[in-house]
Amino acid sequence: MRNVFVVIRREYIYRVRNRWFIVGTLALPAAILGVIALSAMSEARRSNRDRVLPIIDHSGVLYDLVAGRLPSSFEPERVATTPEALEEVAERARERTISGYLVLDAETLTSGKATFHGDHAPRTLTRIRMQQAVVRSALQVRLSATDSGAQVEDLLSGGEIDFESVSDEAPEEGAREIGMAVGFAGAMVLYMVILIYGMMVMRSVLEEKTSRVVEVIISSVRPWELMLGKILGVGAVALTQVGIWALAVTLLLTVGLPYLIAFRPELANASELLQYLPAVGGLVIFVAFFILGYLLFSSLYAAVAAMCSTEEEAQQTQFPVTLLVMIPIFFMSSIMEDPNSTLSTVLSLVPFFSPIVMLPRYLGGAPLWQVGLSMVFMVITIGGVAWVAGRIYRVGILMQGKRPTLPELWRWVKEAG
Amino acid sequence: MDMTSDTAIQLEGVTKRFGEHTAVRDLHMSIPRGCIYGLLGPNGSGKTTTLRMIMGILHPDEGVVRLLGGDPDDIRQKRVGYLPEERGVYRKMKVLEQLEFMGEIRGLARKEAARRAGDWLDRLGLGDWKEKKVEDLSKGMQQKVQFIATVIHDPELLILDEPFSGLDPINQDVLEDIVREFHRRGTTILFSTHLMAQAEQLCEYVCLISQAEKVLDGALKDLKAQEREGVVAVKFDGSDAWLAGPEVASIEKVDRGVHLLLHEGGDHQAILRRGVESGAVIHHFELVEPSLHEIFIRHAGGDAVGDAGLPRDLQRAEAVS
Numbered sequence: 001m002r003n004v005f006v007v008i009r010r011e012y013i014y015r016v017r018n019r020w021f022i023v024g025t026l027a028l029p030a031a032i033l034g035v036i037a038l039s040a041m042s043e044a045r046r047s048n049r050d051r052v053l054p055i056i057d058h059s060g061v062l063y064d065l066v067a068g069r070l071p072s073s074f075e076p077e078r079v080a081t082t083p084e085a086l087e088e089v090a091e092r093a094r095e096r097t098i099s100g101y102l103v104l105d106a107e108t109l110t111s112g113k114a115t116f117h118g119d120h121a122p123r124t125l126t127r128i129r130m131q132q133a134v135v136r137s138a139l140q141v142r143l144s145a146t147d148s149g150a151q152v153e154d155l156l157s158g159g160e161i162d163f164e165s166v167s168d169e170a171p172e173e174g175a176r177e178i179g180m181a182v183g184f185a186g187a188m189v190l191y192m193v194i195l196i197y198g199m200m201v202m203r204s205v206l207e208e209k210t211s212r213v214v215e216v217i218i219s220s221v222r223p224w225e226l227m228l229g230k231i232l233g234v235g236a237v238a239l240t241q242v243g244i245w246a247l248a249v250t251l252l253l254t255v256g257l258p259y260l261i262a263f264r265p266e267l268a269n270a271s272e273l274l275q276y277l278p279a280v281g282g283l284v285i286f287v288a289f290f291i292l293g294y295l296l297f298s299s300l301y302a303a304v305a306a307m308c309s310t311e312e313e314a315q316q317t318q319f320p321v322t323l324l325v326m327i328p329i330f331f332m333s334s335i336m337e338d339p340n341s342t343l344s345t346v347l348s349l350v351p352f353f354s355p356i357v358m359l360p361r362y363l364g365g366a367p368l369w370q371v372g373l374s375m376v377f378m379v380i381t382i383g384g385v386a387w388v389a390g391r392i393y394r395v396g397i398l399m400q401g402k403r404p405t406l407p408e409l410w411r412w413v414k415e416a417g
Numbered sequence: 418m419d420m421t422s423d424t425a426i427q428l429e430g431v432t433k434r435f436g437e438h439t440a441v442r443d444l445h446m447s448i449p450r451g452c453i454y455g456l457l458g459p460n461g462s463g464k465t466t467t468l469r470m471i472m473g474i475l476h477p478d479e480g481v482v483r484l485l486g487g488d489p490d491d492i493r494q495k496r497v498g499y500l501p502e503e504r505g506v507y508r509k510m511k512v513l514e515q516l517e518f519m520g521e522i523r524g525l526a527r528k529e530a531a532r533r534a535g536d537w538l539d540r541l542g543l544g545d546w547k548e549k550k551v552e553d554l555s556k557g558m559q560q561k562v563q564f565i566a567t568v569i570h571d572p573e574l575l576i577l578d579e580p581f582s583g584l585d586p587i588n589q590d591v592l593e594d595i596v597r598e599f600h601r602r603g604t605t606i607l608f609s610t611h612l613m614a615q616a617e618q619l620c621e622y623v624c625l626i627s628q629a630e631k632v633l634d635g636a637l638k639d640l641k642a643q644e645r646e647g648v649v650a651v652k653f654d655g656s657d658a659w660l661a662g663p664e665v666a667s668i669e670k671v672d673r674g675v676h677l678l679l680h681e682g683g684d685h686q687a688i689l690r691r692g693v694e695s696g697a698v699i700h701h702f703e704l705v706e707p708s709l710h711e712i713f714i715r716h717a718g719g720d721a722v723g724d725a726g727l728p729r730d731l732q733r734a735e736a737v738s
Contacts (some may be wrong), residue, residue: 003522006518006521007522010510013514014509208507211505211506211508215472215499215501215503215505216499216505217522218474219494219497219499220493220494
């Protein structure tokens, strides 16, 4: 066992100190931080000129409603309808101390039309926000004539489609959609990490084999110790990276997101994401499926590398394994469409597909017993795969030359005693 | 035949085949403890295959390999140092860390491994390279690093596959000195080489193999004694037609004159008579102690030794083609 730890330690330290590991690990949090910072900065740099929006209300009833509906990134300013005041605001626009001003009139109440006077047309997003504020305000004025204020307010703020299940076991639908979205993101991360680190195991085995270091190592370390140490060492590197990512994303979203929302109130909806991030259940399942998936595929990749003598050979031979990792991705849209369909359920119970399919299904409301069952299947499969892969590895790493045919491979498995 | 306690390595009837090709055929070898033992032969004669079987990298199809009178797997783990022919190193690892790792898997504590690695690096003039990546070192330096990795755990048994190839003469001498030093401390050293002259300086025992089979083996001085009647040094003027005859296996040109390698039981006086009769002027005719090279040619024939004098790289290129 001591040898396993020595191998783990070498593998871990050597890889964690690698420049690309450090770059890769920092890239994701840095990218998120960058988006937040850029977004906050652009908001902070928005000058008064863009913020201040003088409004001339010829209708006489719209100003308060419109001003109240504009997002907080605008500073509405009431302009009196006297000729002097109108001349003054037009002058400010010409001198470009403001980017423009909005004119509401009687026609606004009937057709929702308003006019923006400025040196250039407002940006699309700005225009949509002004348009929404104006149209809803006009509707409110028109509807208030017949209906109560509260009803109009509810109607205008969008209404809602409630869901009522017709079966007993359907999940709470409110959580489903956003859960699936988070699950999809998680599945993609799992897919990426399993592939990257599975291949890292493959390259690591191949490096020892092609450089013949393995001939020296193997006289002192038993093949299973070397293979196990390598898989665990690289796995620890992967967990380190995923851990740093998870921590960074959590920090950025719990600390960074509220900060961002303060600047960009229109992103307030994004804070709904927060309730899913620290969800312990999801996190545990993510980590569990990462570990299981990684153990399964890294054993296969180690066996692939042991069969090959060159990088090119390995690139060809690894294809079936990589395909096995990728298959769930081809089905991802149907799984997202209905995470509890027969197809989704069957796929998620196939051990080679479970790691990637089960997380979105779980977050989309799949029953826990299915999650547990898929894990049991996986553990059994890992046992079998590791046994076969270990035997292939043991014979293969000291074998140079031609890649074995399938019957030869079978003989390796049988004869490695 | 039981292995006695003074035998470090014993091979009994070891055979290894690769498909149709037999790499080693029915090889018996007995390597006494504490000696320097040379495994000699041209390329493709089966030296590396033999060493790999001793190291458990290959399994013999027939026969038995015994090591230090115990379970070979256990002994290989901590008590043997093996330098393979293909120099294997972790190219991207730092020199000192690589050696620490190699020491650790042989059972040393990390600190102890680091201390020994440091001493060895200083001694071999690599003290300033400890924190450099192995790939930044020259080939010769990498070879030294690998040699340190082989001996860092102070093994009882050193198995070196062509340890001198690729080193310049100065470093060959350095390595020879270290090998002798291990020998003085009682380490058993088995090494393969195709350079007969080198083996002659260093070995107490040799085993000559050619085309997968042993030609002869034994203590070097015994072999030489047995072969005393086998080589004649001749200096002469005139035609050289008289040199060839039924007694003569091979004629080697040396500095001034020739060495005649005789067949087993060849009568040297018959050659001398033939020379006198042919009218050649013979200045010098003497039985001399044969070199290892000459012994090898006498027993395996000139063809068997073939390319033994060629540089390693050229030989490899030929072996591939």
